[in-house]
Amino acid sequence: MPELAHAADRRDAAWWVDRAVRILVLAGGLSAIVFIAGIFVFITREGAGFVFDRFDFREFFGSPRWTPTSSHNPTYGALALIAGTASVTGLAMVVSVPFSLGAAIYIGEFATGRVRETLKVLVELLAAIPSVVWGFIGLSIMNPLIIQTFDVPVGLNVLNAGVILGLMAAPIMTTIAEDALKAVPDTYREAAEAMGATRWQVTFKVVLPAARNGLVAATLLGVGRGFGETMAVLMASGHSINLPTSPFDSVRALTATIAAELGETAAGSDHYGALFTLGIFLFLVTFAINFAADVFVRGGQRKHRRRGRRPAASANP
Amino acid sequence: MFEATAQNRRNRKVEGLFRLLFLWMTCMLILPVALILGVLIVRGGPAISWEFLFTQPINNMTAGGILPALVGTVWLVVVALIASVPVGVAAALYLSEYAPDNRLTRAINLAIINLAGVPSIVHALFGLGAFVIFFRFGTSILAASLTLAVMTLPVVIVATRESLQTVPLAFREACWNMGATRWQTIRKIVLPNAISGILTGVILEVSRTSGETAPIMFTGAAFFLPFLPQGVLDQTMAMSLHLFVISTQVPDVPEHMPFGVALVLISMVLAMNGISIAFRVYLRGRKKW
Numbered sequence: 107m108p109e110l111a112h113a114a115d116r117r118d119a120a121w122w123v124d125r126a127v128r129i130l131v132l133a134g135g136l137s138a139i140v141f142i143a144g145i146f147v148f149i150t151r152e153g154a155g156f157v158f159d160r161f162d163f164r165e166f167f168g169s170p171r172w173t174p175t176s177s178h179n180p181t182y183g184a185l186a187l188i189a190g191t192a193s194v195t196g197l198a199m200v201v202s203v204p205f206s207l208g209a210a211i212y213i214g215e216f217a218t219g220r221v222r223e224t225l226k227v228l229v230e231l232l233a234a235i236p237s238v239v240w241g242f243i244g245l246s247i248m249n250p251l252i253i254q255t256f257d258v259p260v261g262l263n264v265l266n267a268g269v270i271l272g273l274m275a276a277p278i279m280t281t282i283a284e285d286a287l288k289a290v291p292d293t294y295r296e297a298a299e300a301m302g303a304t305r306w307q308v309t310f311k312v313v314l315p316a317a318r319n320g321l322v323a324a325t326l327l328g329v330g331r332g333f334g335e336t337m338a339v340l341m342a343s344g345h346s347i348n349l350p351t352s353p354f355d356s357v358r359a360l361t362a363t364i365a366a367e368l369g370e371t372a373a374g375s376d377h378y379g380a381l382f383t384l385g386i387f388l389f390l391v392t393f394a395i396n397f398a399a400d401v402f403v404r405g406g407q408r409k410h411r412r413r414g415r416r417p418a419a420s421a422n423p
Numbered sequence: 424m425f426e427a428t429a430q431n432r433r434n435r436k437v438e439g440l441f442r443l444l445f446l447w448m449t450c451m452l453i454l455p456v457a458l459i460l461g462v463l464i465v466r467g468g469p470a471i472s473w474e475f476l477f478t479q480p481i482n483n484m485t486a487g488g489i490l491p492a493l494v495g496t497v498w499l500v501v502v503a504l505i506a507s508v509p510v511g512v513a514a515a516l517y518l519s520e521y522a523p524d525n526r527l528t529r530a531i532n533l534a535i536i537n538l539a540g541v542p543s544i545v546h547a548l549f550g551l552g553a554f555v556i557f558f559r560f561g562t563s564i565l566a567a568s569l570t571l572a573v574m575t576l577p578v579v580i581v582a583t584r585e586s587l588q589t590v591p592l593a594f595r596e597a598c599w600n601m602g603a604t605r606w607q608t609i610r611k612i613v614l615p616n617a618i619s620g621i622l623t624g625v626i627l628e629v630s631r632t633s634g635e636t637a638p639i640m641f642t643g644a645a646f647f648l649p650f651l652p653q654g655v656l657d658q659t660m661a662m663s664l665h666l667f668v669i670s671t672q673v674p675d676v677p678e679h680m681p682f683g684v685a686l687v688l689i690s691m692v693l694a695m696n697g698i699s700i701a702f703r704v705y706l707r708g709r710k711k712w
Binding site for chain 1: 434435437438441442444445446447448449451452453455456459462463509510511512513514515516517518520521522528530531532533534535536537538540541542543544545546547548549551552553556557573576577580604605606607609630631633634635636637640641663664666667670671678681682685688689692693695696697700704
């Protein structure tokens, strides 16, 4: 009976529109994957020539000599650049991890009401300050301050860039760490309080261990942020190739090298390819850091999953 | 029986000490930045005037104003928004309203986290390789804005997704029960209830976009251009790059000028963020459910 079959067919105009939209939004969702893959493909495409023809693993990771503009014997050792990035990021983490976690604990566990909301807004505003402004602060405020305080000839060094980077990374780590504390169910706290624990006992013995994964993720994302920061490090670190032995040495970071040199290279030259190779290295390392952070966050969520977190996905009309 | 024991008193004391310690740590994050802002205002304030904001730079950027940089930043932000908001909202709709909890969704989420986490200079390399060279846009506003759009896409997606998920499931169920399709439900129920949250995300993106420097350095922003851009295929100056240039690359710039530029830039960014936060607080107060 063809008529009946036709009557049962509910594919009216609205159905088709719904179908079209479903495909459109799926395309939107897939675009994130397309872009991240695109980033890898395009920087590899520009860097491939160097990687295959000129790249020497031992030179790249073992030599501190980065002299791409030398006319007779250019060398591409990234060790000093890696050391520069590592020293600045390391100092930044030493400065900012304790303070960010402390601030997250205060905001998440101790502060209440208006104080808490105000602090959260302030932290969010701190995260918004552009990196070039941070770099300018390092250049024009921190630099004379360091020269004066420590009586050193140059104030653009690991200490300067590390402090600046620490101040930059702290708000993000605070926010993520606070989210991790918030994800610990209140029943945990209530149970501990019912046993007569004081607030700091609840925090230290119950909340922090339960939120451990999230806190690790927060720290990792802070490291990733410091590792990839460009303008602030370029302006505050002194930008001279050095294997640093003290916080008062000037260094040069991987990111800053690309930013400073790319403008002066000819497209397709060895130097140009080498800078893209640094980019590939940066991409792979940050990808690994973000992936690890995601694994930690996921592990934390699975431990105490709250009900009703994703309303729309589970229901089917 | 309920009298405080020595143990209780000691506990309370320790608690007080820790509270103070954490409060001090929080202040140590905020106070230096407040001091820095104070210094920027004191030293940059005198530079700012109508003339500074609305005239061309002269004498090799050591005098005059910042008009082309201001206008350039507006161009970059607007084109980046046009490119990224539709894609970002679509992605957020998919993740919030359609996506099943499967591998593809996890991959999309991981890609979003990585887009936000990839260093800005790598985005710059991507913009150069893809938009400037491969798609032949040249160094132009279009190439720079698209680079910025890819970079700030996660901001729109995350803000929109959060805003969509605050709409209660019961609203959707009521609509589905009336026989509406998923899209009809989204258009008539979900989006109207979430639109203001999406707007706060867009404002946040404006703030992020206007402050970025590295991604536009090689894709479309110029050190110095004595005229305003006429279209998306022109190069342009930008506030963020201008601050970098006059504080590091140009000799003999009078000290108040970079402070003035830094103050204008940071005021723009913080004002945008302030608006976004105020908007959010207002919405939360007005929420009916």
